[in-house]
Amino acid sequence: MTIALRHARVRYGPLEALHGITLAAPSPGLTVLLGRNGSGRTTALRALAGTVPLSGGSVVWDGADVTHAPAFERARRGLCLIPERQAVFGSLTVRENLELAAPSHDTALAAYPQLEPLLARRAGTLSGGEQRMLALSRALSARARVVLVDEPAQGMSPAIATRTYELLAALDACVVVAEQRMPPALRGRPALVYELSRGAVVFGGEAGELLTGEAGGRTPRACPVDGRGSRG
Template identity: 50%
Template sequence: MLVLDALRVRYGPLEALHGVSLTFAQGEVTAVLGRNGAGKSTLLRAVAGYLRASSGRIHWQGSDITRAPVRRRADAGVMLIPDEGGVFRTLTVRENLDLFAAGRELTPALDAFPDLRTLSRRRVTLLSGGEQQMLALSRALLAPWRLLLVDELSHGLAPVLATRLYDVLAALAAAHPDRAVVLAEPDPREALALADRVHVLRRGELAATGSPADFDPATL
């Protein structure tokens, strides 16, 4: 479904991904683990089209999207929920949801996160980090996607809240077995529980691949 072939990405003179080849299968939840600076976010941003690959190929559903702009990848069903900046901060919650839904019903998001209903007229800048993250995740509930890339969903969140967001994500993945979900996480516990397949990045290279059972959260 999504095939990365010797993908290299550089920021100016520094190369962050040194030729990563990976395959993400349909209907699977894949966790990409690794420490800070391992290249997880770079990988996701390159797939979503925010970073240009300096060499290598990205194939999505059989077509080469290595040079495609963000908008074309989004139309093809690729959705990135970044660890920060996944919401429009100067707009209200309602306006954000309207933009995400693009004319569709808002109920899926409002049902999953009832808090957003009461906050609907508030500016996003005034929300807490958890509320902002809920809003960002709502995008996946409102608009159709075929490949969901989630970057550090638990970034800076209280464990209770992180668990809640992961529950929503798990339900979402279970409801659509024909789609693919990729999670990038430095903290393996939640991701291991959710994932069907695990890749570990270390210093911009693929260090290990396996099923969640192969990995012990304590040693990662």
């Protein structure tokens, strides 16, 4: 199973944020979208999730064109988007947030035991890192088929960030994360990487290829990527 953007274009008014990009994320597996602010990585996540419409191209999930499927329908099919901001229901308690994903808290608390003493707290009063843990634990409890996360470890301590990437990498799902740079916790792990710049894909390949190019002081070579996810 894969979820893919094929020649996807997204416009915000007169500005085009994605310039016909093609990328594919396999399942199970980890895919990393890299890029600075304004590169289009967050827009690519939103396009996959259906929270922004395409002005051109398509979204294909498991061989079916879902370009015009609304975000709630994709969520119903098993897609979970964790945005960078407002990823939890601030007026609800931690316990109530978890219950929206699954009746049992066992999976969430096993992933992040730090949440247990916070169950009665309103989610809006948590620190940024605690809110990220809560948002991610909801995705883990829901057993989503596709998990899209914008900067998963934002606000977390290094130890909890490492734990977070371990949890994401171990999921039996299609996991796509958006980051400004390759997280240290993912170096050495098998992952597919796309680097975006100004709304275009400038590199597509295995993480090892990207890191080898960086270590040698070379700009990684862009790899052609077709709509089925093959790279040549």
